[in-house]
Each structure stands twice: as structure tokens, then as C-alpha cells.
Amino acid sequence: MEEDVKITIIDREGVAHEVDAPTDMNMNLMEIVRSYELAPEGTVGICGGMAMCASCQCYVLSDTPLTEMQDDEEAMLAEAFHVEDNSRLGCQIPITKDLEGLKVQLAPEE
Amino acid sequence: MVKTDILIIGAGPTGLFTVFEAGLLKLKCHLIDALPQPGGQCSELYPKKPIYDIPGFPEVLAGDLVDNLMEQIKSFEPGFTLGERAETIDKQEDGSFIVTTNKGTQHHAKVVAIAGGLGSFEPRKPPIPNIANFEDKGVAYMVKDPEVYRNKKVVIAGGGDSALDWSIFLADVASEVTLVHRRNEFRGALDSVDRVKELKDLGKINLITPAEISEVRGNDNGDLEAVLIRKNNEASEEILLEVDHFIPLFGLSPKLGPIANWGLEIEKNAIKVDNTLDYQTNIPGVYAIGDVNTYPGKLKLILCGFHEATLMCQSAFQRIFPDKKYVMKYTTVGGVTGFDGTKKEAPKAVVKAID
Numbered sequence: 001m002e003e004d005v006k007i008t009i010i011d012r013e014g015v016a017h018e019v020d021a022p023t024d025m026n027m028n029l030m031e032i033v034r035s036y037e038l039a040p041e042g043t044v045g046i047c048g049g050m051a052m053c054a055s056c057q058c059y060v061l062s063d064t065p066l067t068e069m070q071d072d073e074e075a076m077l078a079e080a081f082h083v084e085d086n087s088r089l090g091c092q093i094p095i096t097k098d099l100e101g102l103k104v105q106l107a108p109e110e
Numbered sequence: 111m112v113k114t115d116i117l118i119i120g121a122g123p124t125g126l127f128t129v130f131e132a133g134l135l136k137l138k139c140h141l142i143d144a145l146p147q148p149g150g151q152c153s154e155l156y157p158k159k160p161i162y163d164i165p166g167f168p169e170v171l172a173g174d175l176v177d178n179l180m181e182q183i184k185s186f187e188p189g190f191t192l193g194e195r196a197e198t199i200d201k202q203e204d205g206s207f208i209v210t211t212n213k214g215t216q217h218h219a220k221v222v223a224i225a226g227g228l229g230s231f232e233p234r235k236p237p238i239p240n241i242a243n244f245e246d247k248g249v250a251y252m253v254k255d256p257e258v259y260r261n262k263k264v265v266i267a268g269g270g271d272s273a274l275d276w277s278i279f280l281a282d283v284a285s286e287v288t289l290v291h292r293r294n295e296f297r298g299a300l301d302s303v304d305r306v307k308e309l310k311d312l313g314k315i316n317l318i319t320p321a322e323i324s325e326v327r328g329n330d331n332g333d334l335e336a337v338l339i340r341k342n343n344e345a346s347e348e349i350l351l352e353v354d355h356f357i358p359l360f361g362l363s364p365k366l367g368p369i370a371n372w373g374l375e376i377e378k379n380a381i382k383v384d385n386t387l388d389y390q391t392n393i394p395g396v397y398a399i400g401d402v403n404t405y406p407g408k409l410k411l412i413l414c415g416f417h418e419a420t421l422m423c424q425s426a427f428q429r430i431f432p433d434k435k436y437v438m439k440y441t442t443v444g445g446v447t448g449f450d451g452t453k454k455e456a457p458k459a460v461v462k463a464i465d
Contacts, residue, residue, distance in 0.1 A: 042379025
């Protein structure tokens with residue numbers, strides 16, 4: 001669809017999935033992962049998208065411009081495990097036109 | 111032994127509302143929850159956040175919703191076993207169940223309703239190699255009895271309220287308190303952060319940031335002896351700190367836990383139920399309602415949990431009283447008669463002639 005962007009998501013087994021992510025459904029990256037069932041239900045987006053767990057943590061592999069990190073995401077990542085410099089919470093990344101070509105890898109399950 | 115009609119596992123909104131629907135059918139309820147307070151996620155994760163899809167409430171704070179539910183079920187006098195996790199279930203010959211918690215509290219009920227949400231909240235354990243070998247041998251994920259730490263060397267890891275609060279508290283108890291956090295910033299209550307800074311300046315808390323504990327080491331008896339702290343993520347800045355106790359405090363996260371071993375059919379980390387009828391599981395007499403269950407088209411919404419609780423109670427009633435005749439009655443018609451003797455009912459219409 002015209003409103004979609006192409007995003008590559010590497011799952012926790014290391015398999016890369018190129019998926020179409022709609023920009024017109026008020027979705028975030030965590031929800032894209034869930035909608036394509038790229039991780040078992042109950043292992044991603046546990047808190048529902050409130051930046052209150054780190055189950056949607058991912059590593060950003062492309063230099064795609066992303067929305068800036070807010071305080072609650074920053075604080076959650078300070079407590080999360082397996083955090084790297086390129087860690088973000090998928091639930092805090094809204095799907096927009098700017099994300100065309102984004103490549104991320106899901107962080108291991110805690 | 112606690113005796114009740116319906117034993118509800120999980121005191122979140124769905125579990126709490128079950129008490130009301132059961133109470134209308136004169137069934138008594140008792141709730142078990144691993145958290146120390148009722149409300150589940152609503153109290154533990156986001157009490158101050160608004161919810162917009164509770165029918166009849168254009169906006170309600172999660173914490174207020176829990177308060178309202180507690181008020182709504184008060185007259186049905188539910189029992190609570192809080193701070194304990196349901197561990198085992200044993201079916202009795204008469205079809206009833208005994209559920210035992212991790213602390214050994216036993217509950218005998220005719221029907222079990224699992225309203226476990228995402229599972230029981232357990233401490234998050236940092237991925238440090240071998241750390242499991244030192245659990246109860248110097249490593250603990252929560253402070254149960256602060257006296258254990260008297261005159262001992264303690265290291266705490268974490269950057270939230272509990273890490274700050276326990277560092278402050280133990281500064282007066284332990285012989286040495288070290289607080290390790292990955293960032294220089296802490297996100298706890300402002301006065302806790304200020305107090306930790308004071309204690310650091312007084313030399314009562316040894317603060318190491320930004321740093322992480324990367325290894326735990328034991329002595330010949332298998333007890334914790336030291337932790338390796340890596341500062342600034344540089345191997346050249348590693349500190350080997352001798353400690354008696356290591357307390358990682360990284361908050362709580364929900365885990366399905368022991369329920370997963372109860373012989374229930376599990377799919378997608380949730381319990382499969384019969385959604386065509388009564389949300390019963392594959393074990394007759396055991397129901398699963400709210401976020402913990404799954405069926406085709408399932409939505410994890412509080413309002414769906416309320417509906418599931420209501421249908422489940424009707425089925426539980428029929429199971430407990432197979433021969434009793436019953437038809438559903440509106441509360442507006444029948445009122446609400448509590449087990450405490452109170453009765454709420456609609457005011458009677460006044461019939462009076464106008465002369």
C-alpha cells in the first residue's frame with residue numbers, strides 16, 4: 001500500500017524479515033512486531049506500550065532518523081538488560097514515512 | 111486452611127470484579143496475589159495513568175478504578191492472601207481443589223478462577239553468569255529481613271526507587287553499602303536521590319556510576335565473596351569488590367510462573383479456555399478469565415475481563431449447585447445484599463394521589 005514503509009526486523013533467532021508497516025494506523029514498532037508475530041505473544045510488548053517493561057527492546061542497525069528518546073524510555077533502558085548504545089524501545093517508535101528502510105534487531109528476551 | 115466457594119488467583123480488576131458477580135449469586139470469594147496490594151498491573155505498573163475505555167467512565171485513573179472496585183465488592187467481604195504466589199493445585203475426590211502458595215498457605219475451594227493477568231510479578235534478574243548459583247548464598251532479589259545485613263558488606267544494583275530506598279536504609283545497618291547503577295542519573299523520588307547524595311558525601315554510601323556488575327564470585331563453600339564491577343564499560347576500569355551480599359533491584363516483571371505446570375492447555379503464553387460458554391479450562395472446575403486466557407479473537411482489555419468474569423460466575427454457580435433453580439436478576443430490581451448485612455436497592459416509587 002502507498003501508506004506503507006519497508007522495515008527489516010531481525011527476530012530473536014536471527015532471521016531477517018522485511019515487512020510492510022502502515023503509517024496510517026497509529027502503530028509503533030512493537031506493534032508491527034506483534035502484528036507480524038515475529039516473536040511469540042507474551043514475550044514482546046508485555047506492558048502494552050507504556051515504556052514500562054523492556055520486552056520490545058531492539059537494536060537500531062540503520063542510520064534512519066528516529067523520534068528522540070523521552071525521559072520514560074531513557075529511564076526504562078537504564079534498568080533494562082542487554083542494553084547497547086543503539087538500544088531503543090520499539091513501543092516508543094511511531095511508524096512514519098521517515099522509517100523507510102529502517103533495520104532493527106530484537107534484543108534477547110530477559 | 112482458608113475455605114471459600116470461588117478461589118480467585120490474581121487480584122487485578124478482573125479478579126476483583128469476579129467477587130461482585132459471585133456475591134450476587136451468594137458465592138463467597140477469596141483472592142491470592144503475589145503482589146502485596148490488590149489491583150494487579152493497575153496498581154503496580156500505572157496507578158496514575160488514565161484509562162479511557164471503561165464503559166461509563168470517559169476517563170479514570172488505573173488506581174482509582176481499583177479503589178472503586180474495592181468499594182464495589184466491600185460488602186461481599188472477600189478474603190485476601192497477598193504477597194504470596196499460588197504454587198500448586200490439587201484436585202480432591204469431591205471435585206474441589208486445594209491451592210497452596212509458595213509460603214504454604216492452603217486454600218480449599220469448590221471452584222478456581224485464574225485471573226492471573228500476565229502472570230505473577232517476579233523480580234527481574236540481571237543476566238550475570240552463574241548468578242543463580244548464589245541465590246540465597248549472598249544474592250537476593252528483594253530485601254525480606256534487613257537485619258540479615260547488619261554489619262555486613264552489601265552491594266546494591268539498580269537505579270529506581272527500591273535501589274535508592276534500600277541503599278539509604280541499609281547505610282545505617284550494614285557495615286558498608288555500595289550502590290552500582292548503569293547511569294549517573296537516578297529516576298527515583300527526588301528526596302531519595304538527594305538523600306543518597308548526602309550519604310555519599312558523608313562516606314556512608316559508596317556510589318559507583320556509570321557501572322555494571324559483570325561477574326559474581328564465590329568462596330570454597332559456594333557463598334558469595336566478591337563482585338566484579340565494570341565502570342564506564344571499560345575492562346581497564348574493573349573493580350573487584352569484596353561483599354557478603356549482593357542485592358540486584360531492577361523492578362518486577364510478570365511471569366506466568368507455576369500455573370504453567372498445572373496441566374492447563376497453554377497457547378501463546380496464555381491459558382486456552384472455552385469461549386463459547388463459560389471460560390472454563392481443560393480442567394473442569396478451573397476457569398481462566400481476563401488477560402491470562404486466550405481464545406479466537408481474544409482481546410486483553412479490562413472490559414472483556416469483566417464480561418468473562420460475569421459469565422464464569424454463572425457457570426461456577428451451576429457447578430456448585432447443580433440442582434438449584436436460578437435466573438439472572440438485574441441489580442436495579444433485586445438490589446445488592448452484602449454478606450455483611452447491608453442492602454443497597456433502588457428507592458421505591460412513591461404512589462400518592464394528588465387531591
